[in-house]
Amino acid sequence: MQVEAVVFDIGNVLVGWQPEAFYDSVIGVDRRKRLFAEVDLAEMNKAVDAGASLRTSVYACADRHPDWAKEIRLWHDRWIEMLFPRIEGSVALLRALRRAGVPVFALTNFGRDTFELARGPLEFLNEFDREYVSGRLGLMKPDPRIYAAVEADCGITPGALLFADDSAKNVAAAAERGWQVHHFETWEGWAKRLVAAGLLGKAEAGI
Template identity: 35%
Template sequence: MPLPVDHIVFDIGRVLIHYDPDIPFSRIIPDPVDRKWFFDNVCTHDWNIEQDRGRTWAEAEALLIASHPDQAERIRAFRKHWHEMVSHAYDDSVTLLKRFIDEGRDVTMLTNFADDTFDQAQEIFPFLTLPRGVTVSARVGLIKPDPEIYRVHTERFGLVPERTLFIDDSLPNIEAARAFGWQAIHYSGAEKLRADLAAHGLL
């Protein structure tokens, strides 16, 4: 049997808020073949994750524009229209987050996020200011699933690893958290999340 949970740690993207670059880019690049090429070759996942590690958007844009000058306008559109990519909150998850806080439980967040877009996300979604605190990857220069980011979060917030429950949509992030000693739930939807939380005695 797992130990009782004293600390609940939420991921943010695709657990508390939606994220989908196709939302603005389906308008910016209407042709799906062209749009796929752009995300596969220009504004790639590997390029974007470096902003989560701490690279500034200005540096990121300059790097791509130097190698793809003909794509400059589209490259700049990624940051310009980022707010459209986070189109809505996951209401069921947010309700649980608020419930745990109202019950007096210790709730924090651990997220792969760029520095300035996290500030923007908190403006769009004020509930992101409610937990006790957050570790933002760009601000510590580490990204999940690097084991070091779990150590940093644990030490910053005084967590007991074996009594900490992490909720994330990424299986590699979940596996890394478990390897560090946290309990973890792989988020795949509201119904399963509630069942998993009940199994941990939290609902």
């Protein structure tokens, strides 16, 4: 089936999501490993992606773990520094698709306030035709309901959506709904998939 819209995940597809690397650079590898072992920061962040306030979630977690309070608060105070590096090849593909007249959507597990915070330094977040953000929807990948919400909103047949995500679980969930999918590993691999789908020429895709 001909692709009618391309759907991008954001973290580790368009920009890196590197909290471990950030903490390594600030408190050192050994202390970071201890922090991540003693405090479930991933679960804290899931609450943010599900719609909770970043500051409220982080500072409440810090209050529950006073021995690590200063380090935990960095998750709020310097959150933007965990988003790196930009994956410029993927950003170029997003823009090439738009120039070719292909609608481009975002489908991302991202907080309401963090998505708005990221818009400034990551200007490409303002370039999607439609945005599906978990923190706004109250649904997170790989819950099938978030894919259903995309389908209902955009009105495109599932088989005409092409979705790229770095998470195998998220890709599998989309495939279960009949979406065309790509498990993202490198921007070059994603470029080849877009060329194979007839959406971009090789020169447009940068390969």
